[in-house]
Amino acid sequence: MSLVQDIADYIESKTSLVVDVNIFIGGETVDTPSGSIVIREFAGSTENESGLEDRAIQILALDLGYINAETLINTAYALLANKPGFDGIDNIFYATVISMPGFVDRDARGNFVFSTSFIFRKS
DSSP, X not given: XXXXXXXXXXXXXXXXXXXXXXXXXXXXXXXXXXXXXXXEXXXXXEEOTTSOEEEEEEEEEEESSHHHHHHHHHHHHHXXXXXXXXXXXXXXXXXXXXXXXXXXXXXXXSOXXXXXXXXXXXX
8 A cells, every 4th residue: 555545544543534535645636625635745755775765745734714724734743743653554663744734825716725744764
């Protein structure tokens, strides 16, 4: 299974969010409904000197309400930030924060968009 799918399933297991309802994987956010998060990889994934993979992951939260979008991104952040290991995700040693949750912009449909990014170290 892919790391982004594993992260989506992990967030689903710890929150009231549901994969393919308000948790989406990869791609653009154009068709993503309000009140959702998007999990995707981005440039920056590498294999380090110890042979472990560093996988760069971004999470976006979208909602028509600023506070709702901020709450969504902070929920995801709290579950993943600077955490060693995750139930149900094999071979992840640590998730390091690249960027704390922050407001990015509003999309074409008026959603407030927040973002946070991590490096997941895995074998």
